[in-house]
Amino acid sequence: MTFAGTFLxxxxxxxxxxxxxxxxxxxxxxxxxxxxxxxxPLREIITTQRFATGMICGIGTYALMSFVMTGAPLAMxxxxxxxxxxxxxxxQWHVLAMFGPSFFTGMIIARFGAEKVVAMGLVTLMACxxxxxxxxxxxxxxxxxxxxxxxxxxxxxxxxxxxxxxYRPHEADKVQGFHDIILFGTVALSSFSSGKxxxxxxxxxxxxxxxxxxxxxxxxxxxxxxxxxxxxAA
Numbered sequence: 001m002t003f004a005g006t007f008l009x010x011x012x013x014x015x016x017x018x019x020x021x022x023x024x025x026x027x028x029x030x031x032x033x034x035x036x037x038x039x040x041p042l043r044e045i046i047t048t049q050r051f052a053t054g055m056i057c058g059i060g061t062y063a064l065m066s067f068v069m070t071g072a073p074l075a076m077x078x079x080x081x082x083x084x085x086x087x088x089x090x091x092q093w094h095v096l097a098m099f100g101p102s103f104f105t106g107m108i109i110a111r112f113g114a115e116k117v118v119a120m121g122l123v124t125l126m127a128c129x130x131x132x133x134x135x136x137x138x139x140x141x142x143x144x145x146x147x148x149x150x151x152x153x154x155x156x157x158x159x160x161x162x163x164x165x166x167y168r169p170h171e172a173d174k175v176q177g178f179h180d181i182i183l184f185g186t187v188a189l190s191s192f193s194s195g196k197x198x199x200x201x202x203x204x205x206x207x208x209x210x211x212x213x214x215x216x217x218x219x220x221x222x223x224x225x226x227x228x229x230x231x232x233a234a
Contacts, residue, residue, distance in 0.1 A: 037168065039168070039170055039171050040168075040171060042174050042175065042178060045166060045167055045171065045175055046175070046178060048166060049223070049224060049227060050162060050165070050166050050224060051162075051163060051166040051167075051175075052220075053162065053220045053221060053223075053224045054114075054159045054160070054161075054162030054163035054165075054166065055159070055163055055179055055182070055183070056216075056217060056220060057118050057122070057155060057158075057159040057162070057217045057220065057221060058155075058156055058159030058160055058163065058179075058183060059182065059183050059186050059187075060122075060155075060213045060214070060216070060217045061118075061121055061122070061125065061151065061152055061155030061156045061159060061217070062152065062156050062183060062186075062187050063186050063187050063189075063190040063213070064125060064148075064152075064190070064209065064210055064213055064214070065098075065125075065148055065149075065151070065152035065156075066187045066190045066191045066194070067190040067191065067193070067194050067197075067206065067209060068128070068132075068144075068148055068194075068206060068207065068209075068210070069091070069094060069145070069148060070190075070191050070194035070195065071194040071195070071197070071198045071203065071206050072087070072090065072091070072094075072141060072144070072145055072203075073087040073088075073090070073091060074194075074195060074198050075136070075141070075198060075202075075203035075206075076090065076138075076141050079136070079198075079202070079203055080136050080141075082138060082141075086138060087141075089142075090141055090142045090145050091145065093142060093145060093146055093149075094145035094146060094148060094149045095149065096149070097145070097146045097147075097148070097149025097150045097153070098149035098150075098152055098153055099149075099153070100153075101150060101153045101154070102153060102157065105117065105153060105154065105157045105158075106157075108154075109157070109158060109161055114158045114159075114161040114162045114165070115158070115162065115221050115224055115225050115228070116158075116225075117154050117157070117158035117161075118154065118155050118158035118159050118162070118217070118221050119218060119221050119222075120154045120158075121150075121151045121152065121153065121154030121155025121156070121158060122151065122155055122214045122217050122218050122221070123151075123214075123218075124147055124150050124151035124154060124155075125147070125148065125151035125152075125155065125210055125214050126210060126211065126214050127147050127151075128144045128145075128147035128148045128151055128207075128210065129144075129207045129208075129210040129211060129214075131143045131144045131147060132144040132203070132204070132207040133204060133207060136203065144207075155217075162224075163175075163176075163179055194206070
């Protein structure tokens with residue numbers, strides 16, 4: 001019964017969401033100039049550099065966030081002996097850092113481009129790893145969780161924007177279906193493996209996973225930016 005209040009709180013929240021959605025009226029989508037073009041095969045779309053880069057960066061940032069976020073409370077409570085209340089507060093700030101920047105992320109993408117926003121997110125994730133490696137004081141965990149949330153926001157939303165720019169509206173269903181199956185399947189595996197890795201190797205080792213994934217994604221983003229600049233100059 002320890003977490004019963006959490007599930008009970010979902011009831012009024014879901015009812016409130018239903019009430020809001022009942023009055024939501026979405027405008028008719030504008031007719032696209034590409035709507036008359038035949039839909040391309042899925043393989044043709046997913047093998048483009050832009051799609052592959054967006055999907056890999058989205059999977060990388062989301063999987064890292066899930067992996068580290070799941071392990072952080074275990075490290076705080078079991079590994080370091082902090083009270084559950086402090087671990088809970090750290091996760092609350094993490095969730096706020098995940099979604100709070102969304103009010104501005106779209107404007108930042110419009111101003112600087114999705115590729116640069118993804119790069120900002122990846123650098124922020126590496127800053128999370130640095131803070132986590134610095135020690136196991138309470139501030140290390142809290143600061144790392146906040147940086148983890150901000151890095152996920154920029155990295156994942158930017159990567160999603162890159163993926164969305166690779167297909168036409170009438171191709172969206174199959175492309176997003178392919179993308180989401182791989183994305184959320186990988187995220188589920190990262191979440192499941194978090195506790196196992198923490199138990200076997202510890203908190204510091206867990207944060208080492210951030211480096212190779214973030215560096216790989218940064219290289220892919222850099223190559224995509226270079227190609228875009230070369231295409232614009234041609």
